[in-house]
Amino acid sequence: MTSERPSVEIKLVSDPMFLAGARELILGLTHRLGFKQDASGQIALAVDEALANVINHGYERQCDQPIWIKIWTTADEDEPGLRIHIEDEAKQIDPDSICGRDLDDVKPGGLGVHIIRQVMDTVVYEKKESCGMRLKMSKRLASDTNADQPEHSHG
Amino acid sequence: MTSERPSVEIKLVSDPMFLAGARELILGLTHRLGFKQDASGQIALAVDEALANVINHGYERQCDQPIWIKIWTTADEDEPGLRIHIEDEAKQIDPDSICGRDLDDVKPGGLGVHIIRQVMDTVVYEKKESCGMRLKMSKRLASDTNADQPEHSHG
Amino acid sequence: MADQADLEITWDSREGATILRPMGDVDLSRSPSLRNDIRKVFENPPEKVIVELSAVSYMDSSGVATLVEAMQLSRKSNAKLVLCCMTERVHSIFEIARLDQVFTISPDVDAALAE
Amino acid sequence: MADQADLEITWDSREGATILRPMGDVDLSRSPSLRNDIRKVFENPPEKVIVELSAVSYMDSSGVATLVEAMQLSRKSNAKLVLCCMTERVHSIFEIARLDQVFTISPDVDAALAE
Ligand SMILES: Nc1ncnc2c1ncn2[C@@H]1O[C@H](COP(=O)(O)OP(=O)(O)O)[C@@H](O)[C@H]1O
Ligand SMILES: Nc1ncnc2c1ncn2[C@@H]1O[C@H](COP(=O)(O)OP(=O)(O)O)[C@@H](O)[C@H]1O
16 A cells, blocks of 8 residues: 555655644644544654654754655555655665664663654664665554553564 | 745645645744744645645545645745745646635635735746646745735736 | 544534534535534524534634535524634634624624524 | 744743743754753752743653753752653653653642752
């Protein structure tokens, strides 16, 4: 189904000032799809964290590089929900090297990847065919805010 | 300046269910740019009306056709604000034929174009080079909610 | 279907008036639900129809068109139509459309009942 | 510049404590403002620093990182750091990051002063 065209496709420049707009779009969309307010907020947070990582790590804070958000709503399928891809044209890295810090070792940073994995049902990082990285995430409507569930393993 | 790449570019399918997400994105972005809440709400309304018109008239309610929203933030120029283009691949019509009903002749419909012209600083409809229509709108940060100003003439 | 296409609308009856209370954004995707309910009300028109809008945070021109249609239906059936409890944001679209003087708009349900 | 890059942050002083009150979303674009102000506070560290978060409706991990840095600064200078008035949404990110037990979090400013 992710081979079909996305319902919504956003291309934005890698400037932190556009994070707010992206979050609000996700909130509006998830709300409309029937996600509860909590879950909507968490999905928006995951997208924000993913975009922030592309800006910080992928593009090393360059503010004029492209980022794509592709959204598939899977409303009429067995498992209604959302699929979201975040794509960049930054340098390619080993997907297994993308992980957060040990949560017990309290220090600034290292939380974004944890948040993404905690909030979404599935999370897979991969190298794109040509250049750049792709983060594939999904969240089913049925899966409540799964903050208490164990994290998902790498893709 | 609209020849530069847009800061944010959204491609969505012509399904009314995505209007909410588009509105929220505009709200988040305009708020972040420093527009007051009133003005943000009005710009989101104008975009909603423009998208609804593409869905209703351009695509005659087909829900799977492409619509593009292109947004340029003109933050560091003399006149900080926003430029927004809404583009479709629907049939081309004479831009001058796009106008609302006589406001004194109260009946359902015919308000969208009035709203767009009232809310935005500049509003121009045009045929795209290849196929489809383009609506070009702009709003300066300095122009307060100009609900009391006369409407702008056609482009 | 995950798509929450329908607007939630509660119905109430008070002093001979039917009170409709839509909840959520009334945009192109949701105004058909409101239109449906309004048509249903006018199948057996009461003396007065009140549309209570406190839970409508956003309305676009498709919602306004639906309410203009309600006004036409109310005239046909000699019923009174009153809108009430509008948020500021919703009121502003009535102003832009110069319909704020055309509709009877009350601050609250009690005032709407007294109209 | 139209871009409102800076977070609005008010400073207050009460019973020997410095109270910082950021207003708005604390995300990657705005957390540098908060970091700046926090560093400024610890240039002359008071006994207690309270970060009053009632006007912060959204925070991402860059905001949390800034507050973790504040905690480290407070330990270095033997000051007490208390967060208070968190909205539920902001609290949930502290839970996800398992930091809700690491920070001292009070329901309101009075409780924060009493900590
Ligand atoms: N989009 C990305 N591109 C490259 N590296 C990434 C990306 N996202 C995450 N990483 C790597 O994963 C690490 C952990 O990320 P995260 O948990 O968000 O914490 P932080 O961003 O604070 O370092 C980063 O330090 C970085 O090395
Ligand atoms: N994007 C568009 N494509 C084609 N025609 C349009 C478009 N937008 C507006 N129009 C024309 O302008 C008229 C007025 O539009 P509007 O004021 O929004 O009222 P309504 O949509 O209720 O008819 C429409 O009836 C239509 O003929």
